[in-house]
Amino acid sequence: MKSIPIILLGCGGVGRQLLHHIISCRSIHYKQGIVIKVVGVSDSRSLLVSDDIMLTGMEDEFLAAICHAKSAGSPLKSPLNLGHCRLFTEKEAVEKIVATASSLGGTTGLAVVDCSASAETIDVLKHVSSLGSCVILANKKPLTCAIEDFEKLAFHFRRIRFESTVGAGLPVIASVTRLISSGDPISRIVGSLSGTLGYVMSELEDGKAFSEIVRAAKSLGYTEPDPRDDLSGMDIARKGLILARLLGWRINLADIKIESLYPSEFGPDSMSTEDFLAKGLSHLDEKLKERVATASLKGNVLRYVCVIQDLRCNVGIQELPKDSALGRLRGSDNVVEIYSRCYEKSPLVIQGAGAGNDTTAAGVLADIIDLQDLFA
Numbered sequence: 001m002k003s004i005p006i007i008l009l010g011c012g013g014v015g016r017q018l019l020h021h022i023i024s025c026r027s028i029h030y031k032q033g034i035v036i037k038v039v040g041v042s043d044s045r046s047l048l049v050s051d052d053i054m055l056t057g058m059e060d061e062f063l064a065a066i067c068h069a070k071s072a073g074s075p076l077k078s079p080l081n082l083g084h085c086r087l088f089t090e091k092e093a094v095e096k097i098v099a100t101a102s103s104l105g106g107t108t109g110l111a112v113v114d115c116s117a118s119a120e121t122i123d124v125l126k127h128v129s130s131l132g133s134c135v136i137l138a139n140k141k142p143l144t145c146a147i148e149d150f151e152k153l154a155f156h157f158r159r160i161r162f163e164s165t166v167g168a169g170l171p172v173i174a175s176v177t178r179l180i181s182s183g184d185p186i187s188r189i190v191g192s193l194s195g196t197l198g199y200v201m202s203e204l205e206d207g208k209a210f211s212e213i214v215r216a217a218k219s220l221g222y223t224e225p226d227p228r229d230d231l232s233g234m235d236i237a238r239k240g241l242i243l244a245r246l247l248g249w250r251i252n253l254a255d256i257k258i259e260s261l262y263p264s265e266f267g268p269d270s271m272s273t274e275d276f277l278a279k280g281l282s283h284l285d286e287k288l289k290e291r292v293a294t295a296s297l298k299g300n301v302l303r304y305v306c307v308i309q310d311l312r313c314n315v316g317i318q319e320l321p322k323d324s325a326l327g328r329l330r331g332s333d334n335v336v337e338i339y340s341r342c343y344e345k346s347p348l349v350i351q352g353a354g355a356g357n358d359t360t361a362a363g364v365l366a367d368i369i370d371l372q373d374l375f376a
């Protein structure tokens with residue numbers, strides 16, 4: 001039986017769903033001759049590591065107890081007495097993860113899976129990667145910091161996977177990398193890459209209030225922890241940047257033209273996420289209602305679109321015909337059109353659910369399994 005030891009960074013909506021998927025896929029993986037051994041789980045404050053990283057990892061009942069505790073808002077340490085593991089503080093966590101990567105690196109190997117929403121994981125990811133560990137990300141931030149950091153991670157292209165960073169479980173990254181590897185030059189990528197903004201735009205057409213829609217998108221697990229990351233266009237810009245960097249463009253977030261759906265006085269420097277959701281959002285209802293109505297009079301709809309072409313990446317609202325590929329999108333679906341020499345007139349189109357904990361975590365799990373050949 002092939003064993004894949006993992007340390008999970010981040011035990012929020014996506015991280016917990018990943019643990020549930022790992023548990024529920026045990027028999028499928030067993031038939032494939034694979035067992036995923038969760039040896040560590042961290043959140044923003046602490047890290048739990050199994051006492052026996054070499055043999056067993058954490059038991060499924062203990063993983064379920066961790067998920068239960070975290071979804072109830074309790075700290076990671078609360079189920080500590082139910083499992084055979086040790087707790088490390090935030091300060092000790094990086095050292096412990098690196099030590100685990102060093103000890104498992106020479107034997108079974110280790111995969112560090114980043115389901116956090118933090119830019120701070122970049123250093124530990126670079127470190128474990130340099131020690132030979134695999135890195136799998138749902139978190140876009142480590143790939144959208146400095147270009148040098150992206151290149152350091154991407155340099156180990158056989159050991160890194162980040163399919164869920166763009167289009168959640170949709171095979172967008174895989175399609176782009178396959179085209180690149182086959183020497184088919186990509187000239188343009190255009191798409192609706194935000195599940196949240198797709199959902200917001202299509203629900204606005206149904207006459208609902210912007211504030212209600214955003215709150216619903218958050219409860220459905222589509223938004224980033226702070227929905228302003230989506231509404232500012234920043235999250236979709238990160239996805240655009242990851243795709244542009246995959247094309248070999250050495251660009252940064254600052255090079256991307258981004259249109260925000262809210263003015264700066266509602267930004268994180270002026271109010272908390274809770275205040276924005278409770279009070280700030282409703283100030284935007286009327287303006288967006290009018291914008292949707294004006295487009296509708298011309299038979300058009302609004303879509304938040306990312307265009308990557310000619311060394312430029314722009315993200316913002318476009319008014320599009322209702323019956324266009326983007327105009328027909330409903331709910332949190334994404335659509336991505338990739339134009340290349342082989343797909344010049346008729347683009348390669350990828351479409352489907354583009355956000356949500358279930359599909360995102362499924363994409364992460366598929367990435368882990370995709371790396372199975374690197375494990376003993």
Ligand SMILES: NC(=O)C1=CN([C@@H]2O[C@H](COP(=O)(O)OP(=O)(O)OC[C@H]3O[C@@H](n4cnc5c(N)ncnc54)[C@H](OP(=O)(O)O)[C@@H]3O)[C@@H](O)[C@H]2O)C=CC1
Pocket residue numbers: 009010011012013014015042043044045115116117118120121138139140141164165166168195221222223224225354355356357360
């Ligand atoms: N939801 C979706 O549809 C998709 C999400 N993603 C990405 O998945 C990631 C996770 O999203 P989601 O689960 O919704 O976010 P949540 O806010 O629900 O969870 C984030 C988790 O990360 C933890 N965390 C924060 N900082 C650190 C750190 N430095 N080290 C380790 N853990 C840390 C948090 O800890 P604590 O519990 O203590 O706050 C929390 O457990 C995000 O990067 C998001 O962009 C990607 C594609 C789609």
Ligand SMILES: N[C@@H](CC=O)C(=O)O
Pocket residue numbers: 165167168193194195196197222223224230235354355356
């Ligand atoms: N908040 C994101 C989640 C996936 O990256 C989105 O809405 O698309």
